[in-house]
Amino acid sequence: MVADTAVDRAKAQAKATQAKAWAAAAAVPDPEVPCVTVADLGILRSVEIADDGAAVAKVTPTYSGCPATLAIELSIETALREAGFEARVERVLSPAWTTEWIGEEAREKLREYGIAPPVEASGSIRSLFGETTVACPRCGSTDTERVSEFGSTPCKAHYRCSACLEPFDYFKCI
């Protein structure tokens, strides 16, 4: 019985340590979209405690060439060290990141920040002028037009609202 309790206690402790490491890494804001965290966006895939005691964070890039990936990895490593862990960050490519991993709460945070959240996963190359209906994050009107599919960062497109005339970013679907 005594031994069982000791094992249980060790398990509970390991779980608490892992949860603490996850919480530290998950709180890191996205450098370009600071209203949401790397966990909200699904960029942070997991944090595990390795056999050597180090916290190993697995991170997936949003776009192959996203310049923020390096900044995100450094911020996560720093956050883990500040929480008292030896830290390692590993980049994983598979499964490929998708905007479907952005949760409902994070979508609301994006909208409040002025970025229209992704609507649906990207269509085929055949839908050449296939317009998705994107609602203006400010006034809610769906009377919007796409200015450019490439915006201020690789993950965003540039839109304009025809009702309130405000330009806005749209978090594009991939």
Added chain:
Amino acid sequence: MKKELFELLLRVADDHLVLGHRVSEWCGHAPTLEEDLALPNIALDLIGQARSLYTYAGEIEGKGRDEDALAYMRREREYHNLLLVERPNGDFAQTVLRQLYFSVFMHGWWREAAKSTDETLAAIAAKAVKESVYHVRHAAEWTIRLGDGTEESARRMAAAVEALYPYTGELFETDAVTDALSKAGIAPDPASLKAEWERTIADVFAEAELALPGEAWQHSGGRKGVHSEDMGHLLAELQHMQRTYPGLTW
């Protein structure tokens, strides 16, 4: 099969690095502000894809070369990219059409490579195929807008079609490397992507009111490292920092 896989990764990485460099030359020079954002965005995607491929190529080779060593420290004849991607930017029409020809091909290639029996290549491809959808759409929209635009834009698009078409045959070339890898289910057979490529290009050209080019003599040599004169100039700019200060970091 490692030798063939290394060679293939290098070819595709070189295509993306060289085209990424070319497209990045538009930064600050594009015709509108939106394009000045779009083109460097596309260049970033291409260079990002090249980085993943070079890193993996270095691991496969096992001689300690990392992405930088492969991207910056080889000689011209050791680059095995398509001649199409090293073509100078020309006017905006030529840049758009080069993008269309290349990204329509790559979209099919990445889609098939995502089914590769090689897990790392499949992972890189699964990511890249989604990015390539945006590249195809961007190029197709501009081809249609300019082809079916003013008399001047239509004339320039038609000239671009003629100038670049002789560089498209190389996309579908096969050799011992592609044969071995496609048989092993590691990478797609480029020739198998030709019919789909022709269909997509024909659809876009029809919408753009551009005439399809007829049969034309096709350039070749890029996959063997035999480049056009423009490649040396491109590499001089691409490599000069690493050549001047070898191993520099920041």
